[in-house]
Amino acid sequence: MHSAVLQNKKYIKFADDNTVEVLVLSSLEKGIEKKDRKAATYKAEGPDGQEVDYLVEFPGLTPNDIFAMQRTKAASYNDTGAIPHTAIVDPFTLEKLQGIRGGTSSKKIMELAEDAQKKIRKAHGKPAITRRDLRKVDDAEAKVRKAIHKENVRKALDVVRKLRHKTKKWPEDAKKSVDAVEQIAISYATKVLDKLTELAESNAPAVRSKISVLCRKLEGTSLEERANALKAKVEGD
Amino acid sequence: MTSKLTAILAMLSFLTVAAPPVSAQRKPHIKPTVRLAKTWDGAVAEAKMLRVPIVVHLHGFY
Numbered sequence: 001m002h003s004a005v006l007q008n009k010k011y012i013k014f015a016d017d018n019t020v021e022v023l024v025l026s027s028l029e030k031g032i033e034k035k036d037r038k039a040a041t042y043k044a045e046g047p048d049g050q051e052v053d054y055l056v057e058f059p060g061l062t063p064n065d066i067f068a069m070q071r072t073k074a075a076s077y078n079d080t081g082a083i084p085h086t087a088i089v090d091p092f093t094l095e096k097l098q099g100i101r102g103g104t105s106s107k108k109i110m111e112l113a114e115d116a117q118k119k120i121r122k123a124h125g126k127p128a129i130t131r132r133d134l135r136k137v138d139d140a141e142a143k144v145r146k147a148i149h150k151e152n153v154r155k156a157l158d159v160v161r162k163l164r165h166k167t168k169k170w171p172e173d174a175k176k177s178v179d180a181v182e183q184i185a186i187s188y189a190t191k192v193l194d195k196l197t198e199l200a201e202s203n204a205p206a207v208r209s210k211i212s213v214l215c216r217k218l219e220g221t222s223l224e225e226r227a228n229a230l231k232a233k234v235e236g237d
Numbered sequence: 238m239t240s241k242l243t244a245i246l247a248m249l250s251f252l253t254v255a256a257p258p259v260s261a262q263r264k265p266h267i268k269p270t271v272r273l274a275k276t277w278d279g280a281v282a283e284a285k286m287l288r289v290p291i292v293v294h295l296h297g298f299y
Contacts, residue, residue: 006271006294015271019292020284023273027298039298042265056265058273065275072277074293083297091284091291109292116290127288134283174286 004106011106016131019113020091023058024075025066026083032063039063047145088116092124128171136166141181148184153192156185157217182221189214189223197230204234 005011006023015021031039038057046052055061069075073094077087080101086109088098097119098112121127140163147155160182167178192214200207211231218227274280274291284291 003268006273007268009269012269012271015292019289020280020287021271021273022277022280022291022293024293024295025298026296031298036298040265042267056267057270059267059270061273061275069277074277074280075295077293078295083295085295087293087295089291089293091281091289094281097290113290113292117288120290121288124285124288127286129286131287134286177282177286 005104005109008106011110014106014110014113018110018117022069022074023061023066024069024078025058026070028063028066047142050149088112090116090120092120129174133167133170133174134177137163137177137181140178141184144181144185148188153185153189154213154217156188157221160185161217186221186223189218189221193223193226193230200230200234207234 006021028039030036040056041053041063042056043051044054053062055063055066058066077089077096077099078085079096080099082101084103086100086104087096088109089095090097097116100108100112140159143159144156147153147159163178163181167175170178196207196211196214207230211227211234215224215227215231218224274283280291
């Protein structure tokens with residue numbers, strides 16, 4: 001079905017350096033219904049630390065990821081109606097630069113993707129960061145989600161602080177991915193602060209030690225002021 | 238005869254209980270595969286940052 005390209009060793013290496021890969025797979029639901037071995041899943045730890053069913057054929061993707069991708073613009077690039085189809089897309093204009101009707105070789109896709117990459121870099125310049133850099137963000141996000149799953153707000157905030165330090169010289173557009181990770185930790189820290197604020201009404205001593213540590217971790221964030229105000233309140237009680 | 242039958246049935250019931258479900262017996266063999274984007278928006282953002290094209294593979298399961 002897809003293994004000649006997607007499981008080709010040379011193509012895997014090429015794609016890691018030169019493309020972003022998207023799969024639009026139709027009729028997976030039929031495979032699941034028929035209990036086709038190619039629709040089998042395996043259990044692994046998901047991004048939030050919980051157990052997730054991933055597809056054996058497409059590691060890292062769940063059936064729901066596949067169904068969701070079918071509802072995006074990605075599915076519109078097959079204007080031929082024939083399956084399979086491969087489209088090389090410019091991420092800035094979202095235009096299809098090349099389309100390959102029917103089955104094709106990994107070599108052909110690599111040639112077309114290389115041409116497309118040259119065009120994109122001519123128009124928008126060379127990238128300021130690499131995929132290896134982006135993996136640092138992915139890794140940090142996984143650590144933050146895991147820490148939240150374990151209700152460890154301090155660990156989550158520590159991971160974000162380290163990530164900020166590592167990425168301080170990144171261009172602004174790349175920093176957006178770091179902001180997104182920080183937002184995950186801050187949203188959780190907000191909930192923790194809400195709980196502590198509520199607890200402070202009835203049991204201020206229980207909040208004192210927790211809020212002191214949290215204040216240090218929240219320095220420089222949007223929650224710093226609120227945490228300090230709560231600390232002052234419970235220490236004054 | 239009856240006692241032999243009872244013993245065999247007892248053994249079979251033990252096997253039924255002791256054997257884990259098929260899905261738990263086999264560890265799936267996961268072949269190395271190209272890294273696929275989980276979402277379209279994520280793919281677009283990543284491709285912009287890396288200044289690379291998006292390769293969209295449109296396949297049918299059957």
